[in-house]
Amino acid sequence: MAKMYRFIFILPVNSSAISYVQSSGFKVIELPLLELSRRPLQNLIYFPMLIYNSVKLIVIAIKYEVKVIHINDFYNMLGLILHLIFPKIKLITHIRILPNRYPRLLKKFWLWVAENLSNNFICMSYAIKKELSSNTKCEVIYDMPLDNEKYPAPKFLKLNNKSNIDLLYLSNYINGKGQNYAIEAFAKAHRINSTIKLTFVGGDMGLMKNKVYKNSLIELSKRLNIEEYVSFNSFEEDIERLIKNYDIVLNFSESESFSMTCLEALYYGIPLIATDCGGPSELFQHLRSGYLVGNKNIDEMVEGILYLSSSEIIRSEFSINSRKYVRKKFRLSDTILKFKELYAN
Known part of the structure; x- marks a missing residue:
């Protein structure tokens, strides 16, 4: 224009x-x-x-x-x-x-x-x-804003015989973005499936309240005895490459008008579990191209994590469907x- x-x-x-x-x-x-x-x-x-x-x-x-x-x-x-x-x-x-x-x-x-x-x-x-x-x-x-890819589409079947299922939570460390729910849900899910690992990636924007929140998340993971399986990383520039290095993307925010993170995960073909907190529910079809859970509902988050981590076939189907769906709708x-x-x- x-x-x-x-x-x-x-x-x-x-x-x-x-x-x-x-x-x-x-x-x-x-x-x-x-x-x-x-x-x-x-x-x-x-x-x-x-x-x-x-x-x-x-x-x-x-x-x-x-x-x-x-x-x-x-x-x-x-x-x-x-x-x-x-x-x-x-x-x-x-x-x-x-x-x-x-x-x-x-x-x-x-x-x-x-x-x-x-x-x-x-x-x-x-x-x-x-x-x-x-x-x-x-x-x-x-x-x-997404109209191209730099890297090949993900392939979940026979992926180098991976022993772990890697979960990504991509969001700045801000109270209300849902990382606390992810930690609690992950702790419960890990007791059932010990192959899953969780990585948080984001920044604190230089704000003290966000730094305090991030520290509280680290302490929560220690209290739940899962610190060995949870990592806290800083923001990365190459979002596509980052997302495609993981098997599942989580977004348990309490309120989102749209969620670019969710859209990126779907566009790049990484299975997504997201809360019904506004815009994310418009981005995919539940149990076909994404997994929708109740806002702040930890039990449903656990079910979603266990469901998608249980099968490469399911993750592969979600990946194919999500890529097709968002390219047609958005x-x-x-x-x-x-x-x-x-x-x-």
């Missing part, structure tokens, strides 16, 4: 996405964007920074003759302010996070403002759309076509 439209990306100062966007040939402008948080000191400067960034955005809109502003996510007030000042600039609000993650009153206010002032409303998944009022006209457009060409139609209108 770069041949049809000029795109300008407004990103937070020092964002890790800046180099990637620039390398793709797009203009990037950095602003000191700030969100409301649970930290009182940050909230004190939220509104002054909102005013500052709004003025900067107005200057950018005038300089580049902006026609459309596409806001990522519903709590982002910058786009609404610009649209109020310049009503001719069309506003697209793109919801990528489950609204129920926010305090009820704040969520209701943000959604009411976004619904009533946006020209178009987009949801990343049907899980998000279900949380909106029935009168909200929201089009679901899936993200699909095509990049479909996503591009929908955005073309959206911008053209």
